[in-house]
Amino acid sequence: MxxxxxxxxxxxxxxxxxxxxxxxxxxxxxxxxxxxxxxxxxxxxxxxxxxxxxxxxxxxxxxxxxxxxxxxxxxxxxxxxxxTGAVAAYGLAMASGRGHKRAAAVGLMVGTSPSLMLWDAWGLKDGLITSLVLWSLLAQTRARFSLACVSTMLSICACLYLRPAAALFLAVALLARVKFRREYLVGSLIVAGAAALFILPRMMTLFGLVDSLEVHDGTRLGFTGGYGSQNLLNHPQYLVTLLFGPFPWEYGAGTAVPERWLYPGTVIWIASLALAPTALRRAWADATGVGRAAVLGSAAYAAVYMVTFGGSFYRQRSLLECVLIILVVLYLPLSPVVAMTRIHVWLALVAGVAVVHSPHLTPTIWSKWLAVCVIGLAVLLTFMCGVRQGAARRFRDRRT
Known part of the structure; x- marks a missing residue:
């Protein structure tokens, strides 16, 4: 605020x-x-x-x-x-059996997320949607399954009027908790009844809009996210834009726009990608906490995002950024030294590719070779420092 x-x-x-x-x-x-x-x-x-x-x-x-x-x-x-999404993130960490330090770190990172604060400052709805999703995940994690079904259905109904893809996130996350037990029968009946009465009519209305709206004269919306979208099924080359955009290394003519305020959040998102594989494997193994539900819900949300807006809209990615940061902080089994080494090497590789391809940062062939040599040397030094610190830590462990 x-x-x-x-x-x-x-x-x-x-x-x-x-x-x-x-x-x-x-x-x-x-x-x-x-x-x-x-x-x-x-x-x-x-x-x-x-x-x-x-x-x-x-x-x-x-x-x-x-x-x-x-x-x-x-x-x-x-x-x-x-x-209040920061409070929900703290509760998710505690409900998943993490300590107070990790829970506090998760709450602070969600509360100070550059992307979410930027969207709030610009008057958009992404922070509110993220908070609603996090509170719903907390209810799914801590409440009885029948109560979790009621709260999730209410949240899904709200998301259908805010952003339908977020409703899919919550639905898949709830289904990840379904078990073939007698006590889950009541919750399943609640889900089926609410879906038949409230969700299904709303979904029919939304699907009825497909191929019926015209953004510009003669341009139908279809299932592409609207005018200017970059559907990754039709345009896989925009996967780079999805993963790394908006590009923090673009400083040429015509880039001095308010979109530059997105760069801090983009850097955090790119850094999180270096730790995502290890953290997601650990999160998938947590079936009682938020881990597996968040992974499945994020996968469903990302699938809809990729086949609609694709690499064109960064606002829809802010929910994925927030959930990925939560999973990295909660489930990363690596030490801070190893984690930072991976992040440095990953950022150096991304920066190397970006610098070589940018005509504004390296305009000549000699400057491109110089950038490659400098970045390669930085990667080598970072890797050697990480190996040396790991060897020293193993030596201290043997002595103790």
């Missing part, structure tokens, strides 16, 4: 990001309708918003009515709700 207030201290409380301005104007219309005593149903809200995914403008309008203020007051309340 502090970041939101600081960013907008010189904007007179008005939204800056284009999507945020759209949320502001639509939520004003909804708030005025509520203040005048109108009872808006789902069809009315869809008409005002112009989309079947009207949840965030409606929540923002509710905050405006409750606070009696404008966009900044509503966004401050929403940022405060999004910040």
């Amino acid at each position: 502090g970041v939101v207030l600081v960013v907008h201290s010189q904007t007179n409380g008005y939204a800056l990001f284009p999507d945020a301005r759209g949320y502001d104007s639509v939520s004003d219309a909804i708030a005025e309708a509520w203040r005048s005593g109108s009872r808006l149903d789902t069809r009315d809200l869809s008409g005002l918003v112009g989309s079947a995914v009207w949840g965030y403008p409606a929540i923002m309008a509710l905050c405006k009515v409750m606070t009696g203020g404008g966009w900044l007051a509503a966004k401050a309340v929403l940022a405060l709700l999004a910040a």
Whole structure:
């Protein structure tokens, strides 16, 4: 909330990001309708918003009515709700049997995530969605299965109006906890009944929009994420954009845009990829904690993300970034020295490829060779230091 207030201290409380301005104007219309005593149903809200995914403008309008203020007051309340995701991450760590140190580290990393704070500061909904998903995972981990089913169904219904792919995340995470036992029968019946009454009609509405919307004249939405998307099934070359974009090494003409504020979060995401294989194997083995459920839910969410928005939209990746950081901190079995060595080597390799391919950083062939030699030397020194420290640690262990 502090970041939101600081960013907008010189904007007179008005939204800056284009999507945020759209949320502001639509939520004003909804708030005025509520203040005048109108009872808006789902069809009315869809008409005002112009989309079947009207949840965030409606929540923002509710905050405006409750606070009696404008966009900044509503966004401050929403940022405060999004910040509670750090508390949920701490609870997930404790429920998974991790110590207080790792739990505190997870809470701090979620609470200070550069990507989530940036989206909150720009007036977008990603922090709120991430917080909702983390609280739902906590309920699935700690509550009885029947209560977990009830809370998850409520969260899925909310996500269907906020971001349907997040609803799939929660559904798959809940299915990962189903066991063939008698006490799970009640929860399974709750899931089946709620899905038939609430989820299935909503899904039919969403699927009915496929191939029916037109973003530009004559351009149908299809199942591609909209105009400008980079579906990885049709365009696998954009996998690099998905993994490493927005590229922190692009400093050429035309890159001095607000998107540069995404670079800190991108660097953390790229560094986490170096530790992901080891952490995910350990998380998969944890069937009672959050590990396996989070891995399966993230895989389902990532699959939808790759076949729709692909490498084009970084906002949809923020949930994956947050969950990956949680899994790395909770389940990484490596020592800090070994982990940092892997991160340094990985970042050096990524930087080497980036520098060689960037015409702005290495414009000539000689500068490219020089960059390769310097980065190769840095990788070698880092590797040798890691081997030396590992040998020294093993020697101390033998002596003790």
